[in-house]
Amino acid sequence: MTNTPSPMPQWNQATIVGVGLIGGSIGLAMRARGLAKSIVGVGRNEASLADALNVGAIDRAATDIADGVKEADLVIICSPVDKIVHLVQEVDRHCPSGTIVTDAGSTKEAITTALQDGLTNARFVGGHPLAGGAKAGPKHADACLYVGRTVVLTPTEQTDQAAAAAVEDLWTALGATVVCMQPHEHDEALAFTSHLPHWAAAAVAATTPEQWLPLTATGWYDTTRIAAGDAALWRQIFTSNRGHVLKALDKFEKVLAALREALETEDDAKLEKLLNDGKNRRDAVGN
Amino acid sequence: MTNTPSPMPQWNQATIVGVGLIGGSIGLAMRARGLAKSIVGVGRNEASLADALNVGAIDRAATDIADGVKEADLVIICSPVDKIVHLVQEVDRHCPSGTIVTDAGSTKEAITTALQDGLTNARFVGGHPLAGGAKAGPKHADACLYVGRTVVLTPTEQTDQAAAAAVEDLWTALGATVVCMQPHEHDEALAFTSHLPHWAAAAVAATTPEQWLPLTATGWYDTTRIAAGDAALWRQIFTSNRGHVLKALDKFEKVLAALREALETEDDAKLEKLLNDGKNRRDAVGN
Incomplete structure (x- = not known):
């Protein structure tokens, strides 16, 4: 890690929905760099949430999405691709107005198109970190997983530019190189x-x-x-x-x-x- | 390595034709286990031969095959597959009567068929160690390359049984598991x-x-x-x-x-x- 912890956390509360290898590593990496005052993990699998707490990837676990995002200014969705649209819409219903929501899905066109209109509170920015590992789950989370890796962001004309810039800053702070492309x-x-x-x-x-x-x-x-x-x-x-x-x-x-x-x-x-x-x-x- | 050096070297002179990663590793492994009184490397590339000498894979280098095999009781051909038949025939012309000759070629049917008849001095046993590495050349030779790996031998009805048993013993001594199969x-x-x-x-x-x-x-x-x-x-x-x-x-x-x-x-x-x-x-x- 080349980044030292920020003197002032950039985010008040970051919520990670889906704390597997990808989400857990984001949590560890953000905590290691002091990027958020608190990090909440949301998931349905209580064993995974417990693992994420144990390894220090999150400060608090929530099984209810409304509870997990109601005070979040940043939400990162790290679920299987076919759940992402629904989860962003769910987050949108419960998060404060202006909350930045991004994802780590392996495909982007269908997700970005589905979320183009109709969000009320969330400012969505599509993302995809080109990183992974042989072993899944938060137990294998790694604070350095994104160091030196490429993260693709897919802002469109409809995307809030300040939100896109903030998500770019997040990944850069985690050590990644950000590339912006059209979803297709x-x-x-x-x-x-x-x-x-x-x-x-x-x-x-x-x-x-x-x-x-x-x-x-x-x-x-x-x-x-x-x-x-x-x-x-x-x-x-x-x-x-x-x-x-x-x-x-x-x-x-x-x-x-x-x-x-x-x-x-x-x-x-x-x-x-x-x-x-x-x-x-x-x-x-x-x- | 689980084998300790034999008190009595089994082979008087082992000659390895082609001292890349595969041949170089055989040389290092045989020397580490004291299996031969001397190991000769034969090749056309003098830089490779010098590397093989430097890493200790062979005791002596020869660019002339006749010189390299004239006193050998074991010859192992580790060349590209399309050179093997010709090299075994060449070895056969210059080696002592009864010399055991084996190879490390990735395919076996064409080679075994071509060498079925017509050898005068050599007793040929087809072989293929299922081992390799990301980096080629004798500089990357490894005395443990064959430990725990599978080596296929392809003796046929025409193969001298004592020669096949001796080649099987050789690979077993290098730590490999030997499997015998028909060439096809x-x-x-x-x-x-x-x-x-x-x-x-x-x-x-x-x-x-x-x-x-x-x-x-x-x-x-x-x-x-x-x-x-x-x-x-x-x-x-x-x-x-x-x-x-x-x-x-x-x-x-x-x-x-x-x-x-x-x-x-x-x-x-x-x-x-x-x-x-x-x-x-x-x-x-x-x-």
């Missing part, structure tokens, strides 16, 4: 950089006959690692970004077809070139 | 457990538009990690196992088509079930 542009990009890898990992794992699993090694482990993610959560991510995922799959299938044709026709030069295309992209990103 | 069975299994993951990783990386590479995160990194491997080496692995790789691709494409159909038809239950199929296979392997 975010979803198009993430279809390639996040959803396609998960799709391919799940397909490789599902294709491997059980009898040969004992002969897997590093390559299989790495390529399929993210296929261990929660199937229901990922199903929601794919369906909430159906159009862009299908377009990414079109491109993926074209690349697979070109690779296959090169192998079938014994066009070694072509096959090597296509493998090098992948290597060059991989090398460009680095470890 | 090995190649069928590895098409799924090693070649398909590499194929998918390369395709995902090649599909990702360059403009979105800055938005990649953990999922993309993990899934595409192995796509950074040497394209020429992997092209050889795929072409040397063309038939089995194409059959694995048939199955992969069926799984992809089922996933796609579930997404297109909004069959959420089916999509979640398919994602769970992948998750279950992944969870069964662990880590």
